[in-house]
Amino acid sequence: MDLQTKLSGGVTKIQQSIEQGKQKLQIAQEINKCRNIMEETAGKRAEELIKLGEAVYRKIRLGEIQDPHLLSLSEVLVELDKVLYQTKEKMEKLLESQEKGKVCMHCKQPLSPGDRFCGACGQPVAQEEEESDQYAACPRCEQFIPYPADFCTCCGIKLS
Ligand SMILES: [Zn+2]
Numbered sequence: 199m200d201l202q203t204k205l206s207g208g209v210t211k212i213q214q215s216i217e218q219g220k221q222k223l224q225i226a227q228e229i230n231k232c233r234n235i236m237e238e239t240a241g242k243r244a245e246e247l248i249k250l251g252e253a254v255y256r257k258i259r260l261g262e263i264q265d266p267h268l269l270s271l272s273e274v275l276v277e278l279d280k281v282l283y284q285t286k287e288k289m290e291k292l293l294e295s296q297e298k299g300k301v302c303m304h305c306k307q308p309l310s311p312g313d314r315f316c317g318a319c320g321q322p323v324a325q326e327e328e329e330s331d332q333y334a335a336c337p338r339c340e341q342f343i344p345y346p347a348d349f350c351t352c353c354g355i356k357l358s
C-alpha cells in the first residue's frame with residue numbers, strides 16, 4: 199500500500215466516523231422529540247381525563263348515574279373532600295385569628311385563641327356568638343354544613 203492509498207483510506211475513515219456521529223446525534227434528537235411528544239400528550243390526556251371525571255362525578259352527585267362501579271369509585275372522593283373542607287375551615291379560622299388577634303374587652307390585652315379568661319386582668323372572655331344554628335349533617339359525607347342548601351358544600355351531592 200503506497201502512502202497515497204493509506205492517506206485517502208484515512209480520510210474516508212474520518213468521513214465515515216463524522217457521518218456516524220451525525221447519525222447518532224440525529225437519532226438522539228429523534229428520541230428526544232419522541233420523549234417530548236409522549237410527555238406532552240400524556241399531560242393533555244390526563245387533563246382531559248380530569249375533565250371527563252369531573253363531568254361524570256357531577257352526574258353522580260346529581261343522582262343521574264347509578265352504575266355501582268362508578269359510585270364505588272367516587273366514594274374515595276368523599277373522604278378527600280372532607281379533608282379539604284375541614285382543613286379549609288381550620289385554615290380560615292387560623293387566618294382570621296392571625297389577622298385580627300382578639301383582645302380583652304376590659305383591658306385590651308391580646309388573648310390567645312380558646313382563652314376563657316383574660317391572662318392580664320382575669321375577666322371572663324366574652325364567648326363568640328354561635329355563628330349560626332343553621333347547620334345540618336350531610337346525608338352522604340356526614341360533614342356539618344350550612345343548611346338549607348341545594349348542594350352539600352363539602353362533598354357536592356345534591357340535597358333534596
Ligand atoms: Zn383583660
Ligand SMILES: [Zn+2]
Nearest residue numbers: 336339350353
Ligand atoms: Zn356532603
